[in-house]
Amino acid sequence: MESHKTIHNTYKYLVCNICQEEEIFSTNKSGVCTMCKENRVQDKIWYEMIAYNENLRTDENGCPLLELYKYEETDDDVIFFITDLKEFLEDHNECMETNYQSIKEFNKGEPHRILTQINLN
């Protein structure tokens, strides 16, 4: 997956998908500048783990193209976030000898664990 590319009207270089002003260099795959990331986090629009995730890509409106899931254990104080659901389920299946292929199956089979997809936009 690639970030959408916004080109500056006058200078023709790649600019940030959010502010459409700051130049984005090829090493920055997220398509948004550091300032905009910081603002999003400060405004509590993005979790830090989205803003600084190396897999973050954004569309032309600066909306994250990234899957994010929350993992919770109801009988314990455990919460963390997952960006790769497939990998998470594979690891879980391997450890626990289960065979979940989806969030639905996981939640059904694990009464004390909840997976929720987080809507980022």
Ligand SMILES: [Zn+2]
């Ligand atoms: Zn920006």
